[in-house]
Every structure is written in C-alpha cells, then in structure tokens.
Amino acid sequence: MDDILEVIRSRRSIRQYKKQLPGDDEIERVLEASRWAPSGLNNQPWRFLLIKDKEKKNSLAKFTKYADIIRDAPVVILVCMDTGESYNRDKDLMAIGACIQNMLLEAAALGLGACWLGEILNKKQEVSEYLKLDEDLELMAAITIGYSDEDVTEGCRKSLKNLKIELKK
Amino acid sequence: MDDILEVIRSRRSIRQYKKQLPGDDEIERVLEASRWAPSGLNNQPWRFLLIKDKEKKNSLAKFTKYADIIRDAPVVILVCMDTGESYNRDKDLMAIGACIQNMLLEAAALGLGACWLGEILNKKQEVSEYLKLDEDLELMAAITIGYSDEDVTEGCRKSLKNLKIELKK
Numbered sequence: 001m002d003d004i005l006e007v008i009r010s011r012r013s014i015r016q017y018k019k020q021l022p023g024d025d026e027i028e029r030v031l032e033a034s035r036w037a038p039s040g041l042n043n044q045p046w047r048f049l050l051i052k053d054k055e056k057k058n059s060l061a062k063f064t065k066y067a068d069i070i071r072d073a074p075v076v077i078l079v080c081m082d083t084g085e086s087y088n089r090d091k092d093l094m095a096i097g098a099c100i101q102n103m104l105l106e107a108a109a110l111g112l113g114a115c116w117l118g119e120i121l122n123k124k125q126e127v128s129e130y131l132k133l134d135e136d137l138e139l140m141a142a143i144t145i146g147y148s149d150e151d152v153t154e155g156c157r158k159s160l161k162n163l164k165i166e167l168k169k
Numbered sequence: 170m171d172d173i174l175e176v177i178r179s180r181r182s183i184r185q186y187k188k189q190l191p192g193d194d195e196i197e198r199v200l201e202a203s204r205w206a207p208s209g210l211n212n213q214p215w216r217f218l219l220i221k222d223k224e225k226k227n228s229l230a231k232f233t234k235y236a237d238i239i240r241d242a243p244v245v246i247l248v249c250m251d252t253g254e255s256y257n258r259d260k261d262l263m264a265i266g267a268c269i270q271n272m273l274l275e276a277a278a279l280g281l282g283a284c285w286l287g288e289i290l291n292k293k294q295e296v297s298e299y300l301k302l303d304e305d306l307e308l309m310a311a312i313t314i315g316y317s318d319e320d321v322t323e324g325c326r327k328s329l330k331n332l333k334i335e336l337k338k
Contacts (some may be wrong), residue, residue, distance in 0.1 A: 001309070004170050004172065004278040005202050007173060017227050028329070031332075032329065033178075034172050035326050035327065036180075036269075036326055037177075044327050046332065048329075048332055048334060078289055090262055093263050094263065094265055094266030094309065094310070097262065097267040097270070100178050100266075100267060101267035101270040102270060104267075105177075105274070106174055109172070118263075121260070131336060133334070140259075140263065153242070155205065156211065157204050157211075160197070160200055163200075163215065163216055164200075165216050167218060
C-alpha cells in the first residue's frame, strides 16, 4: 500500500481555515486514530480536550502568540499527559508524539488541515488554571483542525544521507 | 481515504520474525516516512542507525532484557536525538515519537512487522560507548523490523470516553 507514505509526505501544517465546520464523525475518527498509538507498557498517557466553543477559543488564544490560528480554527484539540499514569517521562512524551502524529495523518487522510502548536506550552500553567484542569493533566500540545484555506506548499526536510549515523571504525 | 485508520488500528508490536530479510528499498521507504515527521521549528532532531550485522545485533542484545527480539530481528534501527539540534527537550521527544510512528505505520503498510523497544534506554550510556556514538547523540529507541512470524492478535486500548477530558463547571 502506497497511500500512507504519500499522506506522510504531503501533509503540511495548515494555519488558515475555512469557516466550514468538520463533521463530528470526522473529529471522532481523528480521535480514534490517536487512541491507537503505541505507548510504553501500553499506558496510553494521552488525554484529549475538544474545544469548539468560540468564547473558549478566544480565551485560549490569549495564551499564545499564534492567537489567530486558535481563534480561527473550527476545532481545537488540547492534548494532555495524564501524569498520574506516567511511568517514564521521556517515553510518555514520545508516545504522545506518536498519538499526535496519528491525529495529523488521519486528519490529512480525511482532507482536513491541521496544525500542531507547541508555543502555547510556555503558558501551560496559565492554560491549566483557566480551564481548571485536574492537577494530573499537563498540557502537551494544541492541535487546530479545519478545512484548509491555504495554497499547497512544498515541504522541506533534511536528506536521509544527513540523518543516517555512520559508525566510527 | 480509509486505509490509514485501518493500518493505525491493526498495527501490532511484532516480536518474532521470519528469517527472510526485508528489501533495502523497503527499509529506505520506512526511513523516508520517518524523516517527514513534523518537529518544532522543523528542527528534525532524529538520527538513524541501521544495524543488520549479526555480530553487532548480538552485542547490542546484551544491553536489554529483550535480547532475543534484537538478536532475531533481521533489521534494527536505533533512533537517536541529536541533542546539538535540540531546542526544547519535551517537544523534541514528541517529534521523535511522531517520527517513530511514521516508521511503524510505513512498515505495517509494507506488510512488515516492527517493534518499538524502549527498555534498552536503561543502558543508553553503555550502548553509546559500545557503538562509539558522538556525544551529541542520545539513544531514544530501538525499532526492530522484519516479516512477522506471529499470529494476528487483538489490540487493547482505553475507550475514547475515558480519554476525553470533561471541563469542570
């Protein structure tokens, strides 16, 4: 099957969205993909907070310099780590990265645009207080989702040659 | 497109492999998928060390209690973080998780089995010394790849209901 590599390569961060709302079934599929990520000891440390409410998005936007992306995206999914279920922070962070990648790939496969926003982590404590999150929940990323209102762009990555480690003699 | 969600859901950790070697072109595709993961500031902190040599696999196997998986897998890919290119450890770890997930999904799409091994990180310093890795390279995971010699099994994940955060009033 060739499709996955194609989606992996062609997916881009989409920061501008049409007003049209993605269907609830599409967002459920995106979350369904997320929950099937692998994790160490299968501890599944990821938790999801779905935000579509305009007022909440506007308030959330104040915690990041990428305010307009959060404000204009029809759907925002906050991904948190349940630190109460954590057993190794490095591995749990990688597992959450795998979970987010599933989310982004499924969104792309459905024809949706998405963006992984990390800058908001600079204010993770303030976000937590604003949302009154349980103290076990630590914000890891905000994922914005909607129909793309951007032109298709070229991606840019290091070549494999520059990523492969050569062993010393 | 429905295929990605199907691959995401049906992929399993495969710990027993047939002797048959995956093709070099297949392993290149797996690495190609990996390098297209997203990362903060597009810093691409992942680096890959491909190991097929029997003697090296046997030596590497001594650093983990899952020795037989590493010994018997036709291909082992060590994924490292280039800490010299790191800008935020949490985000870089998540990016590497996304990169590994691409690897696992592309392997599954190609009909290959793979396993993400993290236990070897308990001996990451010793692995580093054995392989004489540059000091900027920090081991993050060992990924074993080959044709599955296991029966298909059911996966098990928490339900979405248990992963969704409900906001307090």
